[in-house]
Amino acid sequence: MQKARPVRSAPQPTRPPVPEGPITRCTRVRVRYADIDRMGIAYHSNYLVWFEVGRTEWLRESGWTYREMEEHDGISLPVIEAHCEYRQPARYDDEIEIRTTAMVLSPVRIRFDYEARITATSTLAVTGYTVHAALGADGRPRRLPPRVLELLQ
Amino acid sequence: MQKARPVRSAPQPTRPPVPEGPITRCTRVRVRYADIDRMGIAYHSNYLVWFEVGRTEWLRESGWTYREMEEHDGISLPVIEAHCEYRQPARYDDEIEIRTTAMVLSPVRIRFDYEARITATSTLAVTGYTVHAALGADGRPRRLPPRVLELLQ
Amino acid sequence: MQKARPVRSAPQPTRPPVPEGPITRCTRVRVRYADIDRMGIAYHSNYLVWFEVGRTEWLRESGWTYREMEEHDGISLPVIEAHCEYRQPARYDDEIEIRTTAMVLSPVRIRFDYEARITATSTLAVTGYTVHAALGADGRPRRLPPRVLELLQ
Amino acid sequence: MQKARPVRSAPQPTRPPVPEGPITRCTRVRVRYADIDRMGIAYHSNYLVWFEVGRTEWLRESGWTYREMEEHDGISLPVIEAHCEYRQPARYDDEIEIRTTAMVLSPVRIRFDYEARITATSTLAVTGYTVHAALGADGRPRRLPPRVLELLQ
Numbered sequence: 001m002q003k004a005r006p007v008r009s010a011p012q013p014t015r016p017p018v019p020e021g022p023i024t025r026c027t028r029v030r031v032r033y034a035d036i037d038r039m040g041i042a043y044h045s046n047y048l049v050w051f052e053v054g055r056t057e058w059l060r061e062s063g064w065t066y067r068e069m070e071e072h073d074g075i076s077l078p079v080i081e082a083h084c085e086y087r088q089p090a091r092y093d094d095e096i097e098i099r100t101t102a103m104v105l106s107p108v109r110i111r112f113d114y115e116a117r118i119t120a121t122s123t124l125a126v127t128g129y130t131v132h133a134a135l136g137a138d139g140r141p142r143r144l145p146p147r148v149l150e151l152l153q
Numbered sequence: 154m155q156k157a158r159p160v161r162s163a164p165q166p167t168r169p170p171v172p173e174g175p176i177t178r179c180t181r182v183r184v185r186y187a188d189i190d191r192m193g194i195a196y197h198s199n200y201l202v203w204f205e206v207g208r209t210e211w212l213r214e215s216g217w218t219y220r221e222m223e224e225h226d227g228i229s230l231p232v233i234e235a236h237c238e239y240r241q242p243a244r245y246d247d248e249i250e251i252r253t254t255a256m257v258l259s260p261v262r263i264r265f266d267y268e269a270r271i272t273a274t275s276t277l278a279v280t281g282y283t284v285h286a287a288l289g290a291d292g293r294p295r296r297l298p299p300r301v302l303e304l305l306q
Numbered sequence: 307m308q309k310a311r312p313v314r315s316a317p318q319p320t321r322p323p324v325p326e327g328p329i330t331r332c333t334r335v336r337v338r339y340a341d342i343d344r345m346g347i348a349y350h351s352n353y354l355v356w357f358e359v360g361r362t363e364w365l366r367e368s369g370w371t372y373r374e375m376e377e378h379d380g381i382s383l384p385v386i387e388a389h390c391e392y393r394q395p396a397r398y399d400d401e402i403e404i405r406t407t408a409m410v411l412s413p414v415r416i417r418f419d420y421e422a423r424i425t426a427t428s429t430l431a432v433t434g435y436t437v438h439a440a441l442g443a444d445g446r447p448r449r450l451p452p453r454v455l456e457l458l459q
Numbered sequence: 460m461q462k463a464r465p466v467r468s469a470p471q472p473t474r475p476p477v478p479e480g481p482i483t484r485c486t487r488v489r490v491r492y493a494d495i496d497r498m499g500i501a502y503h504s505n506y507l508v509w510f511e512v513g514r515t516e517w518l519r520e521s522g523w524t525y526r527e528m529e530e531h532d533g534i535s536l537p538v539i540e541a542h543c544e545y546r547q548p549a550r551y552d553d554e555i556e557i558r559t560t561a562m563v564l565s566p567v568r569i570r571f572d573y574e575a576r577i578t579a580t581s582t583l584a585v586t587g588y589t590v591h592a593a594l595g596a597d598g599r600p601r602r603l604p605p606r607v608l609e610l611l612q
Contacts, residue, residue, distance in 0.1 A: 033515070033525075034508045037186055038193045038245055038376075044385040045187060048351035049493045056492070056552070066492075067552040070344075078395070079350040084388045092191055093515070093526040186362070186372075187355045191529075197538040201504035202340045209339070209399070219339075220399040223497075231548070232503040237541045246362070246373040339496055340504060344551055346497045398497055 022152070024101045027057035028119065031094045041089035042096075047116060047126050048082055054100035055112045055130070062151055073145055077110065077132040084128035088118070095119040104152040107143045108134045175305070177254045180210035181272065184247045194242035195249075200269060200279045201235055207253035208265045208283070215304050226298055230263065230285040237281035241271070248272040257305040260296045261287045328458075330407045333363035334425065337400045347395035348402075353422060353432050354388055360406035361418045361436070368457055379451055383416065383438040390434035394424070401425040410458040413449045414440045481611070483560045486516035487578065490553045500548035501555075506575060506585050507541055513559035514571045514589070521610050532604055536569065536591040543587035547577070554578040563611040566602045567593045 029050050037043045059066050069075050090096055099115040109131060116126040136142035182203050190196045212219050222228050243249055252268040262284060269279040289295035335356050343349045365372050375381050396402055405421040415437060422432040442448035450458075488509050496502045518525050528534050549555055558574040568590060575585040595601035 030512075032508060033190055033511055034196050034198060036191050038189050038191070039382060039384065040191045041384075043187050044388060045351045045354035048354065049491060052492055053489075065552060076345060078345065078347075078392070080392050082350060082388075082390045082392075086384070086386050086388075089384070093524060183359075185355060186358055192535060192537065194537075197541060198504045198507035201507065202338060205339055206336075218399065229498060231498065231500075231545070233545050235503060235541075235543045235545075239537070239539050239541075242537070246371065340502050342497050343492055344495050344497070344499045349493050351493060 022101050022103050023058075023062075024099055025054075025058045025061050026097055026099050027054055029053055029096050029098065031090050031092055031096060033092060036092045039089070041091055042094075042125075044084065044086060047084050047086075047114075047128060048130075050096060050098055050116060051082075051100070051112070051114045051128060051130060054098035054114050055102070058100045058102055058112070064148065064151070074137040075142060075145070076135050076137075078135060079130050080133050081131040082128070083130075084126055086126050088123050088125050090116070090118055090125045096125065102152055104144070104149060105131065107149065108141045110134070110144070110152070175254045175256050176211075176215075177252050178207075178211045178214055179250055179252050180207055182206055182249050182251065184243050184245055184249060186245060189245045192242070194244055195247075195278075197237065197239060200237050200239075200267075200281060201283075203249060203251055203269060204235075204253070204265070204267045204281060204283060207251035207267055208255070211253045211255055211265070217301065217304070227290040228295060228298070229288050229290075231288060232283050233286050234284040235281070236283075237279055239279050241276050241278050243269070243271055243278045249278065255305055257297070257302060258284065260302065261294045263287070263297070263305070328407045328409050329364075329368075330405050331360075331364045331367050332403055332405050333360055335359055335402050335404065337396050337398055337402060339398060342398045345395070347397055348400075348431075350390065350392060353390050353392075353420075353434060354436075356402060356404055356422060357388075357406070357418070357420045357434060357436060360404035360420055361408070364406045364408055364418070370454065370457070380443040381448060381451070382441050382443075384441060385436050386439050387437040388434070389436075390432055392432050394429050394431050396422070396424055396431045402431065408458055410450070410455060411437065413455065414447045416440070416450065416458070481560045481562050482517075482521075483558055484513075484517045484520055485556055485558050486513055488512055488555050488557065490549050490551055490555060492551060495551045498548070500550055501553075501584075503543065503545060506543050506545075506573075506587060507589075509555060509557055509575060510541075510559070510571070510573045510587060510589060513557035513573050514561070517559045517561055517571070523607065523610070528604075533596040534601060534604070535594050535596075537594060538589050539592050540590040541587070542589075543585055545585050547582050547584050549575070549577055549584045555584065561611055563603070563608060564590065566608065567600045569593070569603070569611070 031042050035042050035046045056066050097117045097119045101113045103111045105111050111129055111131045113129045115124060117124050134142050134144045184195050188195050188199045209219050250270045250272045254266045256264045258264050264282055264284045266282045268277060270277050287295050287297045337348050341348050341352045362372050403423045403425045407419045409417045411417050417435055417437045419435045420433065421430060423430050440448050440450045490501050494501050494505045515525050556576045556578045560572045562570045564570050570588055570590045572588045573586065574583060576583050593601050593603045
């Protein structure tokens, strides 16, 4: 599945400014009582919500919030495809680390890949991805802004 | 989808056909796997969602959908107060009957009262209420439409 | 609560009464205010919850509830893979028809396929599937009971 | 992930070091896309989930996790009453600060009070409380452990 790539925190490569790999970023969520089911494990649909947290924080750290994108650029990124593979269950009160990687598929499509690990043990819980279409305020496909494409290439 | 039958909490006045008591209506929901927690019981915040189903169906049966109200009348009814008392737990796959009663508090305030019972045994699970303010599209208080006030008095 | 009718995806074999195609069943849910997001459409993770409603009702109509299976047979069916493709958005108060088809992948694996359509217009909103592993109370893989395998073949 | 700092709602008693007021603690959550509704504001039932985050972190900082309490002491604290007053809406991507105060009502009852403020502006969004009964693994009322009572008095 998805390759775990090292997190690029800050150190900018000074030269040459050539093809870096895609950027992976991490964020953490804690499994709430509301998130678990009778088996005592995180209910499977929650990972889609946590993946959203992952990509929101990915954008935020790139200096570009989803809220601004919607409110100022008039662009939304609805999910058009989602996929999850559940490997190990996460339990109540576990802290989960979401590693998110972004990739441009086309000028109007982005894909995010995710790995959810239980922080305490580094156990890989779930892998998955989501594909998003860029839409304008009128609901029609719209090209991603140049600064975003640049960021992702 | 949801079976419901009008129930009046007060005896039917035979004549004159004036001041009836408030109208109670019933609707049903089933406890989903996503709704339960580690104790195997319905997580407490779900009752607020089910109460919303109760008042939505209350309105629908009164010939007045919340969707229309928002889209045509430009009025929304945000919750300004909510209260729940949890008496008996509901479990996975239980069918819950929500009995909803509406009451006008003022020309700009409605209150709904709820009883959630486990259908199979009639066990009273939760009681509660919500208070709602009528707001116009501009976010300012607005009087409820006359036909609504009429319906509720 | 939820009306549903059995639908067979393949024409009824007149004779011999052998190998039918997989059985498709329908159930309905309504998009709640809690389910929608800022775009006014059903948030994408809800479809995984509605798919759960679809397979629960599939089982119930087959005379076999998931609750019984867990409580009496000691078998649970955790999701090990989930996939969704989002085609058209569903909106607040839309009634959604979930068509669910079940298929045995192996003696310890079941797959359910889903179509979510907006009832009023028959618009195909989302397609998807989930794969489930049969586990015993000890958390280890366990063969599906013969009556289930029979039902699904 | 969640920053929190102990805050005392009452001035520090310098001496004698006896009866302090109840302890207030803060934790933060961010409003997710999944949490908002068509009005673009946080759906009201989410505050009950965030209040749960508030009391979980309150306990954690007191050196006593809810998970341990359930798993080692065999005590659970189901909600028996919940109340919310909604004053100002929180919006997508707002960071919310939950201030939680705990109080013993009796040897078998705890009450938590909450204030949810929008961090950026300190706007008070919602106030509320929950009351909890201490139950043993057998589902019967059970006294809170002495160290808990001590902590709360």
